Amino acid sequence: MTGTSSTVEVVAPDGAPEIHTGSDLVGELLPLVQLADGDIVVMTSKVVSKAEGRVVRSSRDEAVTAETVRVVARRGPTTIVRNRLGLTMAAAGVDASNVAAGSVVLLPRDPDGSARGIRASIRVRTGRNVGVVITDTAGRAWREGQTDIAIGAAGLLVSEPYAGRTDAHGNELAVTQPAVADEVAGMAELAQGKLSGRPFAVVRGRADLVLPPHQHGPGAASLIRAEEGDLFGYGAREAVVRALRGDPGDRAPFGAPAAADELRAVITDVLGLIPTPTGRDGGMLTVTFPRGLARALSALAFAHGWEVLATDSPSDVRLRPARP
Template identity: 70%
Template sequence: MTRLEVEAPDGVPEIGRGDDLATLLLDVTTPADGDVVVVTSKAVSKAEGRMRRGDREDAIAAETVRVVARRGQTSIVRNHLGLTMAAAGVDNSNVPLGNVVLLPVDPDASARVLREQLLRRVGANVAVIVSDTAGRAWREGQTDIAIGAAGLVVAEQYAGRLDAHGNELAVTLPAVADELAGTAELATGKLGGRPFTVIRGRADLVLPPGEHGPGAAALIRPEDGDLFGFGAREAVVRALKGDPSDRRSFGAPGTAAELTAAIRDVIGLHASPTGVGGAGLAVTHPRGLARALGALAFAHGWTVHQTDNPSEVRLRPDHSS
């Protein structure tokens, strides 16, 4: 039997720049070996001086690396931490009017510092998670996720194991750091003024002292492995524009068969294999379809190369990204 205990203590004062998070936590509770301590990113940011006066939209723009999708006042962006989330993680709730809070500069490092302080001061080997709220594609509502972690197995690897029926698991990888962050949010609430949570019962996920693990950064999917690098509308526009800096956002190159089918289905042209093993494609096209053909190639991670025949192009997968 597995039993989880979740404690989110009251009594934590308003956190300000320079405050010692370990002291604030130990004033209200004492974690033990094998516990998982979850601290909200807002608490970390306030202590690290990441609160700013100014306009929220200006702060979002400064924290944005790339806009993924925008609908009205809602912007989903990839920020400097590599996280894809609404408003780049900039928040103006639970702060004085006219202020915004930015995410910590390095949440994994913040988690390591707090973990080491707790080990030094009370001798408890705990894991630490820095949590933040994020939406989910295909789902309404938000839940907390881990944006920083130290001393924790952030994802349990089940690939290669057999289930009770003898079936081999192929891609099962529970993101336990996110699950623990979501569990903590059930106890802290959004308006309770409880920035710390202690979860007991998963000591098996806590790493030995001095071994911090890969951190929550390991849960961020690389851009070239992201199947949803742009929103539906933005993907069409960016493919037509064909900016080379967008290539990684469309993921790894598609196969020749996938691109051939897209060319046939969208613009009704035939692509012929070329090169050793059909590594490239040749397409003869009317002049008016050149841009559409280029957009299809770009979206699939292929490049267009002009031949001596102005009506024929060669397509090749681009592996440079």
């Protein structure tokens, strides 16, 4: 019987110098490795940021505030935010390590653009067609510890959709879609380490993921889930507070409006009230309620993507799916 095997290699070379504003990252990389077509070049976001002049004089707290679009969750000294790149990360991805006191490193302004530039430069200087991944470290919901993820990518299939394929037993796969760019980032970090001074790595053995020279692909930004599609747009405590406050600007992280039957069931379960379907197609709900439950009813509606409309009766309200 003849078997098959698959081998993926990672090389993280020693010898990289300290990177400063204006450093030529490709020029620093090429003497350290021999590249081949189909390789995936991995660089940490820190060296990309340093080369691009993203080291700034600032306190960490001030920088985090400046890079934050909205706070997702806060527990003691830990703040998880959605940053200007759309990434959900601790401290907005701001890094105060391995820089002079009083300075911090911000993430690249356009990680996918940085990856495209690095890829093009490698092509010009070596003639090699490679993929490029720029990485940063992130935690994961439900899991302790951190791992590296791709925040920038070029010339690479960043995910492999398996939906519609069948397994060895004939079962059709529905939602399986490995985020291979993140897997490449995590694999590279195993070889790079955190304290070894190896900001570059080359992953070899997955040339099938590398796109033709004239195609850069969708980039790592395509792996960021849209706010309205994220089931965990806020932390548990924050979601309660936001729903009770009911600011229309907070709607997006709660997602698209729930079905009328779902909201009816929740109102009955939590408040003991029985909403009545109304409207031309039954897509609205009317609720008769005691005044003391008004705020709770509004919060439940808000959390499910609905809004409360006043009626002529002081004890009735009408609910409808919120409009964009």
